Amino acid sequence: MPRAGLTPQLVTGHALEVLDEAGPAGLTLKAVAERAGVAAPSLYKHVRSLDDLRVLMAIRILTEAADRLGTSVMGLAGDDALRAFLAAFRGYAAQYPHRHSLLESPPQGGDRQAELDAAAGQLVEIAFATVRGYGLRGDDLVHAVRAIRAMVAGFVGLELGAGYLLPTDLDASFAFLTDLLTAGLAQRAAATP
Amino acid sequence: MPRAGLTPQLVTGHALEVLDEAGPAGLTLKAVAERAGVAAPSLYKHVRSLDDLRVLMAIRILTEAADRLGTSVMGLAGDDALRAFLAAFRGYAAQYPHRHSLLESPPQGGDRQAELDAAAGQLVEIAFATVRGYGLRGDDLVHAVRAIRAMVAGFVGLELGAGYLLPTDLDASFAFLTDLLTAGLAQRAAATP
DNA sequence: GCATGTGGCTAATCGCCATAGCTTTATGGC
């Protein structure tokens, strides 16, 4: 019986594939083990529990999303950067719809809370960078980042969760939301002494 | 052995109490049955499955929230109405933090999809009513409602899910978001021919 | 008083997480 040569990273990768294909409800240790070519209990040599695996997955997703958003806003400033940020976030969620569920209901990180927070922090840092150009100061900067995250996470959550039932075009609604945000931040910045 | 006299409505009520106290992970048929003073399998006489129960709960939550938001915006117009709507939504979520999880990940309604959509529709109708006063036309009205829902759902989701880690005051961020929304809609309406 | 339908119960199955303890592989020192 040859060895499979698993590592926590590889297990996390297989788990992400299972999540992408079978959704949150289909994310089971048995399914992950099967994909890894191993019996279910063997996974415990690499991962502490199913919840722990979820944390590893969330860290990976956050890091991957941060990389992607980072490159997509790179070289842009002001409204262009913010638009790119929002579009890239929505694009990532559209490509991997099930991953969003893992970000919405954050598994308690336990031992890995610091790592999890750091990964989330990467993403938040990018949001800060895109907003910095507006000239907001102090707490307004934080408020703006929170507003951006709320809007985009909320829109994506409702879009993926079939919360938007009317036939009106979703892209147009997203554009409306984007305009609302860019215009609002610009105006707020203009009113800042 | 006397009868417990359960109905689907009563079971749903007990289930909501369990959810409020134990969270989504603690929502188990056994826990609901215990609270109802009955053995677990007896619940199947009133509810088709755990998922079905979740649908009933979601319908109840949506209806209850719609009632609450409806009365809180009643008699108000324009910015006042919108502010009241947003605050009431956040207030409901703060009072029953775990219920939000049921709205974020909508259980597929199955048989009761129509009922579920109708309950969601009540809430959306109230959002429409609060926005109508801004003088937006056609699709912009839908976009505005979607923007409102995205913002408030996103903010509440991040707030409850510990997505906002910085020490900056959350009430102030919510006020910032509210201002952004009211100002944005007013401006958009002013630009409408 | 009795027939009937319905609410509730116990027993049993199934799937999944998790633990225990054994076996085998790979690797490092000699």
Next chain:
DNA sequence: GCCATAAAGCTATGGCGATTAGCCACATGC
């Protein structure tokens, strides 16, 4: 090359929760 050891995998097992099957008692209409 040979053995000791730690790590990786396996099978067996326990336990819990959802769900189904089949039985029995209560309550209502006659």
